[in-house]
Amino acid sequence: MSRVWNFSAGPAALPESVLRRAAEEMLDWQGKGLSVMEMSHRSPEYTAIFEKTRSDFRTLLNVPDTHDVLFMQGGAVGMNAIVPLNLLQGFEQAAFVNTGAWSKKTSKEFSKYGLSRVVLDNANAQADASSACYVPECVSLLERVNGQQMAYLHYCDNETISGVEFTGQIEAFADRLDCPIVADMSSNILSKPLDVASYGVIYGGAQKNIGPAGVTIAIVDKALLNRALPICPSAFTFATVAENGSMYNTPPTYSIYIAGLVFEWLMEQGGVAWAQAQARIKADLLYDTIDQSSLYNCPVRQQDRSRMNVPFTLADESLNSKFLAQAAQRGLVQLKGHKSVGGMRASIYNAMPLEGVQALAAFMREFEKSEA
Numbered sequence: 001m002s003r004v005w006n007f008s009a010g011p012a013a014l015p016e017s018v019l020r021r022a023a024e025e026m027l028d029w030q031g032k033g034l035s036v037m038e039m040s041h042r043s044p045e046y047t048a049i050f051e052k053t054r055s056d057f058r059t060l061l062n063v064p065d066t067h068d069v070l071f072m073q074g075g076a077v078g079m080n081a082i083v084p085l086n087l088l089q090g091f092e093q094a095a096f097v098n099t100g101a102w103s104k105k106t107s108k109e110f111s112k113y114g115l116s117r118v119v120l121d122n123a124n125a126q127a128d129a130s131s132a133c134y135v136p137e138c139v140s141l142l143e144r145v146n147g148q149q150m151a152y153l154h155y156c157d158n159e160t161i162s163g164v165e166f167t168g169q170i171e172a173f174a175d176r177l178d179c180p181i182v183a184d185m186s187s188n189i190l191s192k193p194l195d196v197a198s199y200g201v202i203y204g205g206a207q208k209n210i211g212p213a214g215v216t217i218a219i220v221d222k223a224l225l226n227r228a229l230p231i232c233p234s235a236f237t238f239a240t241v242a243e244n245g246s247m248y249n250t251p252p253t254y255s256i257y258i259a260g261l262v263f264e265w266l267m268e269q270g271g272v273a274w275a276q277a278q279a280r281i282k283a284d285l286l287y288d289t290i291d292q293s294s295l296y297n298c299p300v301r302q303q304d305r306s307r308m309n310v311p312f313t314l315a316d317e318s319l320n321s322k323f324l325a326q327a328a329q330r331g332l333v334q335l336k337g338h339k340s341v342g343g344m345r346a347s348i349y350n351a352m353p354l355e356g357v358q359a360l361a362a363f364m365r366e367f368e369k370s371e372a
Helices: 016-024 044-061 075-087 101-110 141-145 171-176 238-243 253-269 271-291 317-329 354-371
Strands: 067-072 093-098 115-121 150-156 181-184 201-205 216-221 309-314 344-347
Touching: 016 253, 044 067, 044 253, 044 271, 067 238, 075 101, 075 150, 075 181, 075 201, 075 216, 093 101, 101 115, 101 150, 101 181, 115 141, 141 150, 141 171, 216 238, 253 271, 271 309, 271 354, 309 317, 317 344, 317 354
Parallel strands: 093 115, 093 150, 150 181, 181 201
Antiparallel strands: 067 216, 201 216, 309 344
């Protein structure tokens, strides 16, 4: 069997060793004669899987005792509704930083529940996602938020479509804000160390750096657990989920199991510090290939370029189909850019080995030479 280099933005590549172990345990998990996906979520066997998965995640991100780790459903899009339903009691508005398609979608969804106040905006993001190419200056953040009775400040730490990533700009203001910070970290969680204590809520869908689609992880400051609106469904109420150990309703058991295998794999590699170093090496290689080229272009300001999602265009767009076809022949797949922006996008999450990025960079150089 020959596996391809999968640059999908999500659901994304998983470590091959994780897939092989899951395959080995598919029919018979550790001699129990059944698959994990057949286990009762309240059985001793599954309880052990879950508890280790949660513990390993806490260890990887050094989650303090002040915060709960919740395993939920609905993805990041679902969290766009679940977060306001959990944090709006006593408030009417929240603040938003818009840097691209996903943060804009979050503020729009919030408008169903309260008044959305955009406090920082990538000026070009108002036009379309394709021009969202930088992180806005955060110097005015405090004066725009403090004293305004905001329920929270929300931002997306990494925009998968436009390829824009924050580098701690919001976290730096945490101790001076008079409201909690809520961060969507679906696409870059576990790729860098975090000061979790600086955040009210960190959430993310699993299908990029954690595991298969189906489970959503939320890290919630315990001080915020009792701010849910009365209309918040019980299964999505942070306090209820926390009180029931993420077992109020049947969780996505198999997705959690795979996530646990990914956490074990990441710890074996060297944890988040290893992931951070690898992400930098892989991203630098790919951006250098683009910047040294006359055929390729990355529209993102250099200091704001994502280490996870690398968008790029070809100077001659008529070559797009040819590029994708020849890349696929070389085993380089899922490189087509998001439909809203076009071009190309290479997603290089933790599970993408350096060899895969090296193969892509080599192909890009060869393709440019052949079209010169």
